[in-house]
Amino acid sequence: MNNVSLVGRLTADLDLKKTSSGTSYVKFSLAVDKELSRERRELLEASNKATADFPRIAAYGKIAETIEKYLSKGSLISLTGAVRTDTYDGKNGDKVFMTEINARRIRFLESKKQFDIGTDKETIEIEVHDDIPF
Numbered sequence: 810m811n812n813v814s815l816v817g818r819l820t821a822d823l824d825l826k827k828t829s830s831g832t833s834y835v836k837f838s839l840a841v842d843k844e845l846s847r848e849r850r851e852l853l854e855a856s857n858k859a860t861a862d863f864p865r866i867a868a869y870g871k872i873a874e875t876i877e878k879y880l881s882k883g884s885l886i887s888l889t890g891a892v893r894t895d896t897y898d899g900k901n902g903d904k905v906f907m908t909e910i911n912a913r914r915i916r917f918l919e920s921k922k923q924f925d926i927g928t929d930k931e932t933i934e935i936e937v938h939d940d941i942p943f
Contacts, residue, residue: 811891817841825877835873838863865909885918
């Protein structure tokens with residue numbers, strides 16, 4: 810089973826784009842804190858080393874349109890999705906391996922007061938059941 814669950818913060822504002830077939834999409838990184846002891850975290854911070862991982866995420870269709878509208882850099886979300894790997898030829902002719910997570914469900918974890926979405930729910934969840942265009 811190919812299933813990934815993450816909680817983290819967007820590292821940048823989102824930029825909605827369209828595929829050649831007209832499907833909306835966004836690609837972004839998510840800052841996901843590493844599970845570290847306080848001592849280990851302090852040691853890494855003192856050494857100016859990362860205390861988070863930054864996986865690449867792709868969202869398509871309605872999910873992409875909704876998150877681009879309501880989220881921005883620093884927004885806290887949870888997501889579930891699937892890992893996708895691919896290769897392509899780099900500029901120097903070497904094979905480049907790419908791994909990203911295709912988001913299938915995203916939940917907004919910040920207070921509803923952060924968003925003007927016309928709902929009383931504390932969290933917003935967006936899920937798709939259609940195929941992702943690769």
